[in-house]
Each structure stands twice: as structure tokens, then as C-alpha cells.
Amino acid sequence: NAGVTQTPKFQVLKTGQSMTLQCAQDMNHEYMSWYRQDPGMGLRLIHYSVGAGITDQGEVPNGYNVSRSTTEDFPLRLLSAAPSQTSVYFCASSSQGQGGYTFGSGTRLTVV
Amino acid sequence: GDSVTQMEGPVTLSEEACLTINCTYTATGYPSLFWYVQYPGEGLQLLLKATKADDKGSNKGFEATYRKETTSFHLEKGSVQVSDSAVYFCALTDAGNNRKLIWGLGTSLAVNP
Numbered sequence: 001n002a003g004v005t006q007t008p009k010f011q012v013l014k015t016g017q018s019m020t021l022q023c024a025q026d027m028n029h030e031y032m033s034w035y036r037q038d039p040g041m042g043l044r045l046i047h048y049s050v051g052a053g054i055t056d057q058g059e060v061p062n063g064y065n066v067s068r069s070t071t072e073d074f075p076l077r078l079l080s081a082a083p084s085q086t087s088v089y090f091c092a093s094s095s096q097g098q099g100g101y102t103f104g105s106g107t108r109l110t111v112v
Numbered sequence: 113g114d115s116v117t118q119m120e121g122p123v124t125l126s127e128e129a130c131l132t133i134n135c136t137y138t139a140t141g142y143p144s145l146f147w148y149v150q151y152p153g154e155g156l157q158l159l160l161k162a163t164k165a166d167d168k169g170s171n172k173g174f175e176a177t178y179r180k181e182t183t184s185f186h187l188e189k190g191s192v193q194v195s196d197s198a199v200y201f202c203a204l205t206d207a208g209n210n211r212k213l214i215w216g217l218g219t220s221l222a223v224n225p
Contacts, residue, residue: 004155031211042217043156043201050211058212090155094211101148101213103155 002026006091006104013081013111021076021107023091029102031094032074033058034066036087037106043090049074081111114139118202118216125192125223133187133219135176135202143204145169145178145185146213150199159187159200192223 007022025032033048045058049068063085065077074093078085088108092101119134137145144163148156160169165180174189187200199218206212 033212040217043215045212048212092156100158100161101156103157105153105155 004091004093004102004104006089006107008107009105010108011110013078013109015081015083015111017081019078019081021078021089021091021109023074023076023104024072025074025091025093025102026072027093027095027102028071029093029095030071032068033092033101034064034074034076035090035092036060036085037090038087046076046089078109083111085109086111114143114204114206114214116202116204116214116216118200118219121199121218121220123219123221125221127194127223127225128191129223131187131189131192131196131221133200133202133221135185135187135216137183137185137202137204139183139204143206145176146203147174147176147185147187148201148203150201150218152198156201192221194223194225197221197223 004025030051034046035043037043044060046064047066049055052068052071055066055068088106090106091104094101116137146161147159149159150156160171162169162178168177176185176187199220201218202216203213
């Protein structure tokens with residue numbers, strides 16, 4: 001079972017560039033979310049989705065867009081990268097909420 | 113709003129020592145409580161959970177009991193191993209949306225041989 005797959009694992013961007021972080025799950029989970037993890041700040045929710053066609057903002061949505069055209073995929077788009085977006089990004093999914101999340105292995109993004 | 117407070121790390125122990133990582137929370141309603149573990153270079157994994165007061169979650173020798181009277185969910189293990197070295201996160205379900213979690217900041221554990 002693949003679980004939650006994130007690509008790429010590492011990425012370096014220049015300020016102002018855009019890119020998409022990919023997230024795919026093969027467990028038919030309806031709930032998916034994106035977090036960023038920064039030292040001393042724990043996990044912060046960027047965006048989440050409760051099903052195909054439905055997305056909502058988390059704590060720190062500025063500078064990021066998401067879409068959910070299928071149950072399986074939940075890409076995160078950085079519109080114009082800034083050094084403040086240097087972080088490790090995690091995608092997570094869940095079948096019925098209640099905290100039983102499955103996490104991807106993360107994307108380490110550096111913006112220079 | 114709801115929140116989770118974990119003891120600050122890093123925690124450094126010798127192999128076979130006893131472990132307690134404190135977690136307290138403030139919440140409206142009756143949240144579910146969780147411990148997640150993050151090994152170096154990996155994503156988080158659910159370690160254990162408890163969904164109501166006095167429930168005990170357990171997994172891989174770790175235990176935590178949902179204490180409503182003290183609003184706590186402390187993680188314990190009787191004898192740690194080097195392979196337990198990781199960051200441990202306490203979390204609870206958001207009162208307004210039980211699909212969302214509120215996270216503690218994490219506690220780093222290093223176990224020396």
C-alpha cells in the first residue's frame with residue numbers, strides 16, 4: 001500500500017517562482033490537509049479538504065492555493081515563493097476524521 | 113480557544129529508563145486525544161489515541177490515559193529503547209470540526225545506548 005505520496009522530496013526555489021507540491025493517496029480518504037512544520041512552531045494547517053470539490057483555509061493560507069478535483073489528489077500551489085515559505089510541508093489524509101491521519105513523508109522546500 | 117501544551121524538550125534518557133512526556137490541554141466539549149510520533153526524516157505516525165475520559169491508549173509499549181479531571185494525556189513508557197528516539201506530538205480534535213487537530217509543539221526524545 002502506497003498510503004500518502006508526496007513529491008518532490010526536496011526542492012529549491014528562487015524568490016518569486018511558483019511551483020506545485022503534489023500529494024496523492026490511494027486509501028479513498030475523503031479528508032486531506034496540508035501542514036507546514038517549522039522549528040519551534042509545531043505543525044500549522046495551511047488548507048484542507050473534506051471531499052472532492054471542497055476546500056477551506058487553515059491557519060496560514062496566505063501565499064498558497066489548493067484544489068481537489070479528485071478524491072485521490074490534493075496539490076498545493078505556491079503562487080510566488082518567498083523566503084518565509086522555507087519549511088517542511090506535510091500532506092495528511094483521513095477516512096473519518098477523529099484524528100486518524102496518515103501522513104506523507106514530507107517535502108523540504110527552500111526558497112532563496 | 114482550545115490548545116495543547118507539551119513539556120519542552122529535548123528529553124535525553126539512557127536505554128531502559130522510564131519515560132513520561134507531559135501533555136495538558138484546554139478544550140470545550142469532549143475532544144479525542146492523540147499522540148503522534150515523528151522519526152527523523154519521516155512524516156508523523158499515529159502512536160495511540162483515546163476518545164473519552166478514562167480511556168487508555170496503548171501501542172508499542174507506550175501508554176496514555178485520558179484524564180478529564182486534570183485535563184492531561186501524559187505519554188509513558190516503562191523502558192525506552194534507542195529506536196524510540198523521535199519527536200512526539202500531543203494533539204486533540206478541534207471542537208468546531210472534529211476532522212481537524214490542534215497540535216502541541218512536540219517534544220524531542222533522544223535515547224542513548
